[in-house]
Amino acid sequence: MLLAAAITALLAAAGCGSSSSSGGGGNKLSLVAYSTPQEAYEAIIPAFQKTSAGRGVKFTQSYGASGDQSRAVAAGLPADVVALSLEPDVTKLVEGGLVSPDWNKDKWHGFVTNSAAVFAVRKGNPKNIRTWDDLVKPGVQVVTPNPFSSGGAKWNIMAAYGAQLEQGKSPAQAQAFLRALLKNTVVQDKSARDALQTFTSGKGDVLISYENEAITAQQKDQALDYVIPDQTILIQNPVAAVKNGNVDKAKAFIAFLHSANAQKIYASHGYRSTDPALVDKRKYPTPPGLFTIDKFGGWGAVNDKFFDPQNGIVTKIEQGLGVSTAKG
Amino acid sequence: MILWLSVIVLLPLAAVVVKSTDGGLAGFWDAVTSPQSVAAIKFTLLTSFVVVVINAVMGTVIAWVLVRDDFAGRRFVSALIDLPFALPTIVAGLTLLALYGPRSPIGVNVAFTKAAVVLALLFVTLPFVVRAVQPVLMELDREMEEAAASLGARPLTIFRQIILPNLQPAIVAGCSLGFARALGEFGSVVLISGNIPFKTEVASVFIFSQIGNDNVTGAAAVSVVLLALSMVVLALVARLGRSWYDG
Amino acid sequence: MTARLGLRATALGYLTLLLVVPVGMVFWRAFEHGFGAAWNAVTTPDALHALQLTLLMVAVAVPLNTVFGIAAALLLVRRRFRGKPILEAIIDLPFAVSPVVVGLALVLVYGRVGWFGNWLSEHGIQVIFSTWGMILATIFITLPFVVREVAPVLREIGTEQEEAARTLGASPWQTFSRITLPAIRWGVGYGVVLTTARAIGEFGAVSVVSGHLVGQTETLTLFVQDRFERFDLAGAYAASVVLAAIALSTVAVMTLLQKRRGA
Helix, strand or coil: CHHHHHHHHHHHHHCCCCCCCCCCCCCEEEEEEECCCHHHHHHHHHHHHCCCCCCCCEEEEEEECHHHHHHHHHCCCCCCEEECCCHHHHHHHHHCCCECCCCCCCCCCCEEEEEEEEEEEECCCCCCCCCHHHHCCCCCCEECCCCCCCHHHHHHHHHHHHHHHHCCCCHHHHHHHHHHHHHCEEECCCCHHHHHHHHHCCCCCEEEEEHHHHHHHHHCCCCEEEECCCEEEEEEEEEEEECCCCHHHHHHHHHHHCCHHHHHHHHHCCCEECCHHHCCCCCCCCCCEEECHHHHCHHHHHHHHHHCCCCCHHHHHHHHHHHHHHHC | CHHHHHHHHHHHHHHHHHHHCCCHHHHHHHHHHCHHHHHHHHHHHHHHHHHHHHHHHHHHHHHHHHHHCCCCCHHHHHHHCCHHHHCCHHHHHHHHHHHHCCCCCCCCCCCCCHHHHHHHHHHHHHHHHHHHHHHHHHHCCCHHHHHHHHCCCCHHHHHHHHHHHHHHHHHHHHHHHHHHHHHHCCCCHHHHCCCCCCCCCCHHHHHHHHHHCCCHHHHHHHHHHHHHHHHHHHHHHHHHCCCCCCC | CHHHHHHHHHHHHHHHHHHHHHHHHHHHHHHCCCHHHHHHHHCCHHHHHHHHHHHHHHHHHHHHHHHHHHHHHHHHHHCCCCCHHHHHHHHHHHHHCCHHHHHHHHHHHHCCCCCCHHHHHHCCCCCCCCHHHHHHHHHHHCCHHHHHHHHHHHHHHCCHHHHHHHHCCCCHHHHHHHHHHHHHHHHHHHHHHHHHHHHHHCCHHHHHHHCCECCCCCCHHHHHHHHHHCCCHHHHHHHHHHHHHHHHHHHHHHHHHHHHHCC
């Protein structure tokens, strides 16, 4: 008993951790985000705090893999604003009653930044990888995250699939391409960040990554280049306010994220602005065959058709590859 | 006592078991027998077994050298054995990757292969057999060995017929602890194995990815299987050997 | 003779490749750019807070598990009751559980939609994604160590002295504090050291329940991973060195204790 009391005192004195459940007002905002924009938010938050809406607002920040963060919020991680990598991670929170269903009924559909799926290659691109077809050539080692543990990895798969369709191939041919691609994949890390680590530590010839991840890595002096393939998917990152949190301040913060000020900060960290006027065409050229997830009917349809753990197209491909290479 | 144990251990594990039955027995069975799940469990069992065998041999050799041999720095080396136990798994993974991965300074690159998983598991399970065998070796009465030697028996025969039987319970105990640890290892393996489903994905990473796929029930089901396997092994050893609390 | 040298070479070679070189690598990489750079990397506010948090978790988990460990050992060795194997099995459970499962289990019980979720949020208590949850995870993982070290010692020393004290009129507490405790102190010490080492090094389970609140719920192990992922290799290796150094000093204490125990 004495021990318990002493420990409680210790904890109180230490003063860290043990945050009370989300906000409820005042001048605190809790931002739960995926890992890539950490540097961007570290710049955006001070900028927000300089505005009248943001003056005196204290932030707690949490960064991690998008899916993990979404699950954490669903499991009780206090949050006022969630900034995630892909829409399904927010949809999950809507289904859990944590985010209002009208979160994306604004003119940006809830998206605050864009990016694109690109090929990260070794500096100087020694293997001259430029197109999707280059990825399935024999002997090319591809790195992409595991689409079953990394929501972000799904962007890559759909980029590959959609690129084939954009090139005029049939769905059957596109699936065959996915099989060839996964056959050339030597590592499937559990998250996009891990995949980037794997690639920068020397494994593989090409990493299917997001433009902003590649740019961030370059900004951190990693020796890589990236190529934007002609056909690729537009990656759209959502932001939402959490119900029962500090909603007013959260909405003010989100409004700020759409301001030119914040969008420029995003751009300096590798993102494409959602405002086309703010997209520097030289740094962020628009590929001719750019498409979005709507091409396939949205994430709900995609998850069912491609990634269902029993019957998904990609599941079956991975399984087929596993069985055949196990025997071979 | 009961309250404490319940809050800390039993409740959380019970929750996992309960969650795993969310989809009924059929759901449980489906989750556990899905091809990827079976592949992950088989791969985990296989690599853990390989690791156990290597540990049984090398662990005994190392214990032997530490007890019966004498050389400068022997005590220091003996102290080092506990290091994997104390070192965080993430650091273990990082260092193995740096050393035996693509940027290896000594040109050994086994990262992202099945061998890499074995390597990581060997690192984290190193102390178990060594520490189990060492005390037994130290207490061993050498009279029988000396008698056998004076009767002309060769060292290998002495080892096989006299020493080994005495070491066996300790080796088995150490191996089983190592096996249980290897089955569940995550932090060091996840960095170096490549996690390719159906190829280099271990069960703990599979569970992790099932959670990632919002299939918490399935994750719980495989967790229960993994837990059961470990418990079976520990129970077997408890029966074969002495419990650590009774005479 | 050659057999002896051969065995020695095999053992030492194996240990070098598997153990010494990798750990040496951590030190080398950390100090590659000089001691000053490493020091800077590890004294940033986030790093210091991570260290503080790690030490706090140890300060809470270790005493609790020590008290539990001694009590459980006494129960198992000195008392008779049915269901001993069950108690033993429960205590051994943390050895058998993968850290991923530990995190999952805690969320299922104490998370928002977990068994106690409603009760906890009604009372404004945050267990998961706070220091409490991480401490819970740590206590779980390190539960068995003290028990396992103390029980054999208790068994060895026998009950004679305790019985003698009792017949001389000593109260149970006096018997315990004057006779039993001193006799088992080396076992307790070794168990404490093992518990500490494991608590400092835990990564997987703590990662799931931490919430990764920057500057708040990052332990030193989580800090290492975070730095590594953000390409701050200097920070990652420097913090790893701190962890490795704690590990090595733990080992040194273990060795000292082992000698005293006569093991």
